């Protein structure tokens with residue numbers, strides 16, 4: 001069954017916990033966004049895992065160097081999954097994966113900014129990543145001509161476990177899952193919705209209708 005990951009790009013632990021209190025029944029993975037972690041530190045990871053021990057807590061570190069060290073501190077703080085950038089060297093990705101193995105946790109490789117996302121996804125899985133995020137970041141989404149269809153097409157040909165992030169919403173989530181993504185990542189479509197619980201419920205139902 002494909003998973004729904006909420007990407008929380010809010011800026012306080014209080015707001016993040018309040019959001020998850022509304023949407024918890026519909027989501028599988030709670031992502032603490034990079035700006036949130038930069039604002040609140042890894043304490044937000046610890047607080048979220050303590051509040052939701054049965055959910056997967058995803059720390060979006062976007063690590064570019066010192067893979068083993070950065071992953072280790074996030075796993076110690078309570079993360080189940082951490083991100084390393086696909087743009088980083090193989091040694092950085094391998095270091096994070098080593099820390100993941102030591103903690104019995106996983107590493108997700110984020111392809112933001114990578115030119116050939118499919119090739120890097122295949123390389124990252126060969127290194128031992130849990131799955132790879134085919135990702136167009138918030139800035140790229142504002143670029144003229146951006147379409148999530150690019151990521152959907154890449155997921156269909158990747159042949160390795162991937163998630164898709166970059167403007168996932170109720171209009172495209174079925175296509176995301178039909179393309180083979182094992183995780184749909186939705187940020188603004190949930191935290192920016194007038195009714196986040198209703199938005200998360202609709203996404204959950206759309207995912208389950210495909211899977």
Ligand SMILES: O=C(CO)[C@H](O)[C@H](O)COP(=O)(O)O
Pocket residue numbers: 007008009033034060136137138141165166167168185186187188189
């Ligand atoms: O990691 C991120 C930005 O770097 C976002 O959390 C990710 O792009 C998902 O957000 P949205 O669904 O709002 O596009």
